[in-house]
Amino acid sequence: MRRRARPPGPFTVEYVPLSADDSPDQLLTIKNNTEMSVQPTLSFSARDLWGRELPGVAVQTVNGSHRGGGPLLAAGGTLVDILRFDGIGARHVRGVDVQLAAAEQSDHPALEADIKTVMIDLEQKATADPEEFWGVGMVNPNPFGVTVRVSLVEFEDRHGDDPRQAVDVVTLQEDIDMASVSNHVIWLPEDVRGRFHAVTHHLRPESLL
Numbered sequence: 001m002r003r004r005a006r007p008p009g010p011f012t013v014e015y016v017p018l019s020a021d022d023s024p025d026q027l028l029t030i031k032n033n034t035e036m037s038v039q040p041t042l043s044f045s046a047r048d049l050w051g052r053e054l055p056g057v058a059v060q061t062v063n064g065s066h067r068g069g070g071p072l073l074a075a076g077g078t079l080v081d082i083l084r085f086d087g088i089g090a091r092h093v094r095g096v097d098v099q100l101a102a103a104e105q106s107d108h109p110a111l112e113a114d115i116k117t118v119m120i121d122l123e124q125k126a127t128a129d130p131e132e133f134w135g136v137g138m139v140n141p142n143p144f145g146v147t148v149r150v151s152l153v154e155f156e157d158r159h160g161d162d163p164r165q166a167v168d169v170v171t172l173q174e175d176i177d178m179a180s181v182s183n184h185v186i187w188l189p190e191d192v193r194g195r196f197h198a199v200t201h202h203l204r205p206e207s208l209l
Contacts, residue, residue: 010034013098015083017163022128024153024198025163026083028061028098030073037074037108039205042066045097046085056088059096062153062169063202068102071149071202075110082153082200084166091162106205113141115148115178117201124185131194136186138201140178147204148176150186152196170196175204 012031019025032038044059044066062082064070073079085093116139121132140146154168178184 011040011100015096015098017094018161024082024155024166024200026085026165028065028081028083028096030065030079030081030098032073032075032077032079035075035110037072037077037106037110038103039068039070039072039106040065040079040100041068041070041102043099043101044083045099046089046093047095047097048089048092049094051095054089054093057090057093058086060084060086062151062166062200063149065202068104072106072108072205074106074108074203077111077203078114079202080200081202082166082198090165091159093163108203108205109142109144111142115140115142115146115201115203117148117150117199119199120185130197133188133193133196133199135188136199138176138178138184138186140180140182140184143180145177145179148178148201149204150176150199150201152188152192153198153200154195155197 014029016027042065046054046057060066065081071079118126118137119133120135120137121127122134151169151171153166155164156167158164
């Protein structure tokens, strides 16, 4: 007897403590499978390799999904965030429980494809090398404009096989209003070259203004 495939829940959550490619460590990805755009407020419980809760660890996020008024998760879209751990046992975190503490509904249109942001070099080619990180390349493939908030992330040096923790985050002062089906480049000051290791972004509801 063939089992029926379970339909996906309203949100699909994936946490990757240690990246196997050029993605940041401690990466949280949430897919919105509903037809409703929301601004979620998430809460977290950190766990070790054996699934034991680490009550002394405080969990925050780079893009602010742990507090109200943070990233917008559009219908059909994906929210990517980077977790930050502090406190006793922070080095032992290998898993998290994610709870939806609150969700504010938004009339933001559903995404046909996710917005992309990548580190680029002087030739506007994607790079993972902080020394070649001269700018941010952005793509909006959707048939409507969006407003995006962009942050640069600095990671600590790697300690053995432990995931790297984010030690500094700089959010660009102004959000980026992107037109429909458009590309955008943000050039960074020369004095930040080599400092940051990743770029991250999230949608803002002001895209409807």
